[in-house]
Amino acid sequence: MDSTTTDTATGPPPAPMGRRERKKAATRQAIADAALRLFLERGYDDVGIREIADAADVSTTTLFKHFPVKEALVFDEDADQETRLVAAVRERPEGQSIPIALREHALTTRLAAADGDARFTAFTNLVAGTPALRDYAQNMWLRHTAALARAIAEESGLAPGDPACTALAHFALQAPRAAYAHDDPRQAVSRAFELLEHGWSALTQIEA
Structure with missing residues (x-):
């Protein structure tokens, strides 16, 4: 799921x-x-x-x-998720920053799936309570981080493997997961991406 x-x-x-x-x-x-x-x-x-x-x-x-x-049965949209993440960066509207594009992706996909969905809660509890699934999920997110970091570097004109791109990818992927525990997950995600946006804007201005 x-x-x-x-x-x-x-x-x-x-x-x-x-x-x-x-x-x-x-x-x-x-x-x-x-x-x-x-x-x-x-x-x-x-x-x-x-x-x-x-x-x-x-x-x-x-x-x-x-x-x-067996673990892949639980994460049946693994490849599709990665494709959508990369597309959110590559196909963002002209003038939209990468952090904002990733924020919109998080709000319209990952958090939208969780809104008021008891089945989603049961799914997250299943993964959290099963060591084999936790390990698989961690490896999956590492793969997504690497793919997203490459897209960020290419779209920003930064060097492949730039640690700033890896950091942005990592935090962009973690923000929605961390927000689930908040009373207002959507506000929590928006706040997290505000921080990412300010930091990324400052960095890219320096690089320019």
Whole structure:
């Protein structure tokens, strides 16, 4: 389970998926939905791969074609999340700073998915209470940080591997997660990104 979003990028719409691609996507979604339902009902460690395959009406071979490891069943939109993060930077409106673009992405995707959603709360509790999922999530966020930092560097004209780009990517990804515990998560995220915006503006002015 990951946050859903509405694609606001300009340009021609993507070509519609063919029948085979639609079938594969539907099968993948059915597997992920069955897995999450079972995990939330009984706990991650008490559910086996064969049970998930049976619940989704697929073979275990088919399941592993879509999800090579058990942990990936919980983070079924991992690659899509990274794509959306990078697009938020690369496709931001002209004149919009990178921190503000990332703030808008956080408010319209990650926090929007959490607003009043008991299932999202159950999902976060599942991950927090399962060591294997916590480790997988940490590695996933490290990958996203690296991809986002590269995009930030390229869009800013800074050197690849510039620590400032890595720091901005890291804090931009962590801000929504840290805000969940606040009474007003959206205000907390906005405040966090105000700090990032001021620091980034000062840095880029110096670099210029």
